[in-house]
Amino acid sequence: MISLIVSTKGRVAEIGALFDSLLGDATAAFEVILVDQNEDDRLAALATRYAPLMPLRHLRSPRAHANAGRNLGLRHARGDLVGFPDDDCVFPPGALAQVRAAFDADPRLAILTGPAAAPEGGLGSGRWNEAGGPITLANVWTSVIEFNLWLRRDVALAMGGFDEAMGPGARFGSAEGNDLVCRAMAAGHFARYAPGLRIIHPDKRLTPEAVARAGRYGLGLGFALRRHAVPASTWAPLLYRPLGGIGVSLLRGRWLHARYYWATLQGRLEGFLAGEATSLPHPAALEPIP
Numbered sequence: 001m002i003s004l005i006v007s008t009k010g011r012v013a014e015i016g017a018l019f020d021s022l023l024g025d026a027t028a029a030f031e032v033i034l035v036d037q038n039e040d041d042r043l044a045a046l047a048t049r050y051a052p053l054m055p056l057r058h059l060r061s062p063r064a065h066a067n068a069g070r071n072l073g074l075r076h077a078r079g080d081l082v083g084f085p086d087d088d089c090v091f092p093p094g095a096l097a098q099v100r101a102a103f104d105a106d107p108r109l110a111i112l113t114g115p116a117a118a119p120e121g122g123l124g125s126g127r128w129n130e131a132g133g134p135i136t137l138a139n140v141w142t143s144v145i146e147f148n149l150w151l152r153r154d155v156a157l158a159m160g161g162f163d164e165a166m167g168p169g170a171r172f173g174s175a176e177g178n179d180l181v182c183r184a185m186a187a188g189h190f191a192r193y194a195p196g197l198r199i200i201h202p203d204k205r206l207t208p209e210a211v212a213r214a215g216r217y218g219l220g221l222g223f224a225l226r227r228h229a230v231p232a233s234t235w236a237p238l239l240y241r242p243l244g245g246i247g248v249s250l251l252r253g254r255w256l257h258a259r260y261y262w263a264t265l266q267g268r269l270e271g272f273l274a275g276e277a278t279s280l281p282h283p284a285a286l287e288p289i290p
Contacts, residue, residue, distance in 0.1 A: 003079035007069030114197030124203030160283025173216030218267020
């Protein structure tokens with residue numbers, strides 16, 4: 001069984017759309033663990049409506065922190081595989097079957113990833129590798145996004161789940177999935193990227209919302225690059241590529257784009273130089289909750 005852990009705050013209709021897409025993809029056994037971080041009961045009616053239609057557990061967590069919610073759900077998970085869809089994702093038909101088949105076909109596979117698909121078609125949410133295959137310290141940065149990240153549950157627990165110093169709600173606001181995969185690979189686990197495994201997610205890269213969060217997201221990536229001692233040949237382009245985006249945007253009069261790339265550059269440099277990148281310990285193993 002696949003345990004789908006949805007850490008959420010503030011959304012209702014989008015979760016209904018996610019659940020509807022899962023009901024339309026009854027190609028692999030799954031359960032949903034909804035980790036509710038709202039201060040009110042806005043999700044009570046939705047949980048009541050969908051509980052008869054799918055295996056659904058509704059957990060309450062007072063801490064508004066994506067990775068704390070994911071880790072709580074991970075400890076409750078009963079499936080042998082776990083995934084962490086965002087609360088505004090949609091699953092295309094057959095996605096769960098694709099995940100199940102990949103793990104069943106390769107006993108050594110510990111982690112499977114795929115890219116983000118934009119609602120209007122094509123890929124979204126960043127740069128993606130064109131070719132599938134093993135994930136390495138060089139290509140993990142263009143192979144991982146949290147809502148399309150799948151692990152064997154025992155591996156996820158042993159790695160301590162997601163680092164709660166990272167991700168939405170933390171200073172280092174992104175790259176927690178890349179960090180988890182890097183820690184797992186360092187422990188000897190095999191990870192693979194499958195470009196055909198796609199989960200649909202709104203593409204917010206160049207919107208006012210994206211500009212507001214670009215600095216925090218940059219902090220997370222810079223932190224992860226330094227934490228895992230990535231070679232300069234890998235980290236240098238990731239740190240300095242936004243300079244090109246700034247120049248092109250200014251030449252074309254795209255001021256919003258220029259602000260986005262500038263915030264990204266500042267964040268990545270600050271995260272890379274942060275002392276925490278070399279001093280924060282890795283998360284301890286998590287204990288499952290019976």
